[in-house]
Amino acid sequence: MELWYTEDHSRGAKFSLKVEKQLYSGKSDFQRIDVFETEEFGKFFTLDGLVMITEKDEFIYHDMIVHVPMATNPKIRKVLVIGAGDGGTVRELVRYPEIESIDMVEIDELVVEVCKAYFPKSTSGFADPRVTLYFEDGLKFVQEKVDAYDLIIVDSTDPIGPGEGLFTREFYQNCHRALTKDGILVNQHESPFYDHYAKAMQRAHQRIRESFPIAKVYQVHIPTYASGHWLFGFASKTFDPVADLDAHAWNQRGLETGYYNTDIHQGAFALPNYVKKLLEEA
Numbered sequence: 001m002e003l004w005y006t007e008d009h010s011r012g013a014k015f016s017l018k019v020e021k022q023l024y025s026g027k028s029d030f031q032r033i034d035v036f037e038t039e040e041f042g043k044f045f046t047l048d049g050l051v052m053i054t055e056k057d058e059f060i061y062h063d064m065i066v067h068v069p070m071a072t073n074p075k076i077r078k079v080l081v082i083g084a085g086d087g088g089t090v091r092e093l094v095r096y097p098e099i100e101s102i103d104m105v106e107i108d109e110l111v112v113e114v115c116k117a118y119f120p121k122s123t124s125g126f127a128d129p130r131v132t133l134y135f136e137d138g139l140k141f142v143q144e145k146v147d148a149y150d151l152i153i154v155d156s157t158d159p160i161g162p163g164e165g166l167f168t169r170e171f172y173q174n175c176h177r178a179l180t181k182d183g184i185l186v187n188q189h190e191s192p193f194y195d196h197y198a199k200a201m202q203r204a205h206q207r208i209r210e211s212f213p214i215a216k217v218y219q220v221h222i223p224t225y226a227s228g229h230w231l232f233g234f235a236s237k238t239f240d241p242v243a244d245l246d247a248h249a250w251n252q253r254g255l256e257t258g259y260y261n262t263d264i265h266q267g268a269f270a271l272p273n274y275v276k277k278l279l280e281e282a
Contacts, residue, residue: 009226010194028110053086062088063260064220069184071250072241076150082138084155085111087123094128102131109135145178154187169207176211185235192275193227202282218268
């Protein structure tokens with residue numbers, strides 16, 4: 001007998017993975033958490049039935065959410081990460097010795113505990129002494145911060161359930177206030193391909209543009225996410241992610257990455273026409 005995990009990407013499209021076995025199933029106060037083993041993608045986990053990371057392709061997402069802002073502003077010292085219970089974002093951040101502190105705010109402690117148990121590579125950065133974990137609501141946490149962070153990374157779920165408040169106008173305004181004068185905000189920005197994802201992307205982009213003078217979008221290919229075509233948002237008070245990239249300085253670091261490089265950095269901001277149109281309509 002074959003066991004398949006299937007996720008609806010739209011009302012007319014599904015994505016399936018052949019599952020060898022289920023390793024974990026549980027429910028927190030916020031969501032259902034499942035971990036599966038596959039031959040093709042290794043282990044992966046889902047929240048309320050949606051794939052968050054797989055061992056095979058998680059490096060793509062985490063490379064692009066971290067190294068793009070870090071290569072744009074090498075003077076980042078204090079970082080806030082909201083969400084990111086799988087640990088991959090923090091793992092990439094701790095590779096930068098100049099970062100002084102990383103505050104990570106995750107509403108669901110069980111996500112972190114499950115990922116520590118089943119994804120030790122992803123969660124390895126949690127042991128770094130510069131990292132402080134807070135298990136609380138990121139929306140409320142950032143409300144109290146003023147001029148506190150050089151970089152805020154919003155590594156959230158989709159805008160439903162626990163992640164819904166992280167796509168609001170109020171939240172982005174609070175992020176703006178929490179950032180220093182050269183601060184950068186990066187967020188997972190949904191997919192432009194299927195209608196319901198595209199509408200969420202447009203709402204987020206519109207609200208970010210209301211709060212930040214520089215608001216750009218860049219793209220990435222993640223095989224297990226809806227359509228494979230995914231976006232990140234880049235917002236800043238002063239930095240332009242292409243014009244201010246110092247490719248030579250970043251390359252001198254000698255960081256080994258699986259997806260990110262400085263050519264990809266620049267090219268990721270060259271968007272297809274249909275995405276440009278969606279952003280203009282927003």
